[in-house]
Amino acid sequence: MSPEEQRLRLADGLATIGEHVTTLASDASTSDLGPRGGFVLEMVATEEAGKFLSLLDAARCLSRPHSEQVDQLKRCTDHVAKGIYARVVDIRPADLRELTAYVDLLRRAYYLDGPNDDDWIFRNEIESAREEQMYVDLVESDDGIGWWSPKRFDVVGRSTGPSAAVELVGALVRLGVGTTAGIDATVTHWESLEPDLGPTDEQLFEGLEGLPREEQARLIRARNTSTQWKEIADRVQATLGELDAAGLAGKASERDRHLVLECWGFPLYAVDVHKPNWKAASADLERLRAVQGTSRGVTVQPINIKGDD
Template sequence: MRKAPDFGQRQAKLICQMPYDELLRFIAEGLPILLESARGFWSASCHLSEQPREAEVLAGFAQEEAAKILILMDAVRCPRHLIAARLNQIVSRFYGHLERLIYAEVCDGWSQDIADLRKRVEPLRKSHYIEGDVGEYIVPNANLYRRESKLYADIEAYEDRVPIWNAPKTYPGFFEPRMPSVLAVAEAMAALGMFSLSGLNATAQVWGALDFAEHESLRDAERLTDQLVERLVTEALPADIATQDHVFVLGRHWPLPMYNVELKMVDVPLEDLKQEQDRILWAEAGY
């Protein structure tokens, strides 16, 4: 069978063939484009207070566009001598909704080291899990379900296989919308000059000195972030709008590198879920 032309959108895989210096130049060209896309979605969402579902959909798009920035920055942070073996996996995350949502979520908390980060990410990867006071419900991946159920009207079914309609909806919050942490990190990177080619070279050289594989820790990340900010300032790369708040956001919300952390979905067999339900039920009964 003859193949259709392989060009158009969704061609990020092509950057995996670039020489390293060309790769950094190409990433530097794209990061401001990604940030403007994320900003546009976020700005639009903030003007839809009377349409909360649509506002949340756009805020979700802003998160995922900003997450692409962090994915590419993980390629930059990866030690140069290891990037050839890892770049395909890193770039594949660029198009994965689940992977982008995981990047966005881990910006909201701390991980003490890479091993701890893996433990935190593991439940986020599961296709289904148990929920309810005594584990009575089997439900799909929460991040993906929240995304899809707000975005689409659809026909869905649960364990009983009875089809029902999903009518996209959400509920208005009581507070003003807060910029997603993943977008705040991207804004901090831009303000501090990290999107320029010089900024990416500085990031690559500082972070590339350490491979975050297992026990590399938050303390290591704090040290490297401090070194990077010092170098950015020395090279006069931060924009006039840069403040100490941007430095704080970078140190507080930029997650540990995830180039050594598996993010692909784990399909959980139905029989495993039912066994877990039985275990929870017997434990609740005192057996």
């Protein structure tokens, strides 16, 4: 596929997904739906917003190697990846290192939580939240085996409105991002970005013990090479300026511009947003069970892990 065809496909995809997101959000706010139907419609709108943002990252990485571009497009079909794209709209990390740490929490296959931090083992939060609001499932828990229904969420009532991810997608559409000229503007201001994940914790904090606090802070700043939020904000501002100059943002409001400046953040194509494979997830589950057993004074037998990646 030629670069021109790539940009046409991306623009068509963004326009089509953007229309779907805004229509779902409108239907959710105006339709006479009960809490269950409303939750599902809003959840699908948010997930499709995550797909939009993932596809927009494909435009931001058009200059990257082909293998990275292919992986980026695969994220549009991954429920966890789309959920992560939607969730990160809500945070303002100082740098890419901080964002990566947050994403690592979201993509865990299993995690411990509860009043004592290790009372129960939960599966991936994004997957479970999605499925528990959509499906009736037969579930094995500490209370035994039983049927879980979305009915238990009815008491919560309807949400107060569209998610930040849905609102961001609407703003980007009105600013003209879902057009070939919008893709051109995006590529122009993002193709030179080389995301830097920054140092590991060991590299960042090595040798700091015993030093004065001011010196520790100075060394941490000097060692932290991670891409900063300011660089991202500058590129967003430049992209908006080009969209305005091209006459694409005629339908956008000042609120739309503010929302994009605040919420369209780091590209995630350099960050792993996939849930661990089966073998890694099984090993992690064994580790969490061992942690539970240790805290309760119980010896936990290891799991016999079988199966493919």
